[in-house]
Amino acid sequence: MIPVSPAQSKSFLASRNTILAWVLLTALQGPIGHPALAHEPCTSLPCTPPKGWYYGAYLDVSYPLNFNFPENHLWRSRSTVPRHNEFSPNMAMGYVRKEASVDSRWGMELAVQGGYDSREFAFLPGEPKLSGADTLRHLGLANVSYQAPIGQGLTLTAGLFNSFLGSETLYAKDNVHYTRAWTSDYSPYAMFGLNAVYPMSETMTLSAFIINGYAHLSRPNDQPSYGLGL
Secondary structure, three states: OOOOOHHHHHHHOOOOOEEEEEEEEEEEEEEOOOOOOOOOOOOOOOOOOOOOOEEEEEEEEEEEEEOOOOOOOEOOOOOOOOEOOOOEEEEEEEEEEEOOOOOOOEEEEEEEEEOHHHOOOOOOOOOOEOOOHHHHOOEEEEEEEEEEOOOOOEEEEEEEEEOOOOOOOOOHHHOOOOOOOHHHHOOOOEEEEEEEEEEOOOOOEEEEEEEOOOOOOEOOOOOOEEEEEO
């Protein structure tokens, strides 16, 4: 038996009878024209990312083995890594981005994706879907941003952007335990709307957002959702 922490147990083990037998993760990223150079994250303020456009590609395939051998092959109530006992192409993703900065204030992100993990990540069970949702789910990110010359830099973003909620991402390569907790599957992986982010200090950021809903491809009503983050 391999000992695991409570966090590992929550995030990795869907049930005591399930193991992830095979995992293949590949990623390539860097500035266009210089594929061997990876983007370096900002570690101090003011933050000035390198100029230029960046691209990336990612592939995630696995074979989750469930010793209960369910006839329907389903991992109960999961929107990510939803299939058992079969070869699972969970995610193929490619992206291009340009970060807004002091030197180049306009930015953008565009990511296209496909696979099991892109099928249900943006929907609420039992709620109607947006028109064209089966096509729109192949967009992982699609936004434009602008860094306004206000104080440390106020960054405004419009479109489809990464969620402010949750501790895990849609892409397994960014999750320590590969799979995700049930709580992550029931909180947004992405949001569609407007957001504003302002760095108060090196350790504190203030953010505000207005979005079309908790799951951006569902349409339970016509009222927007909003929030603040610190």
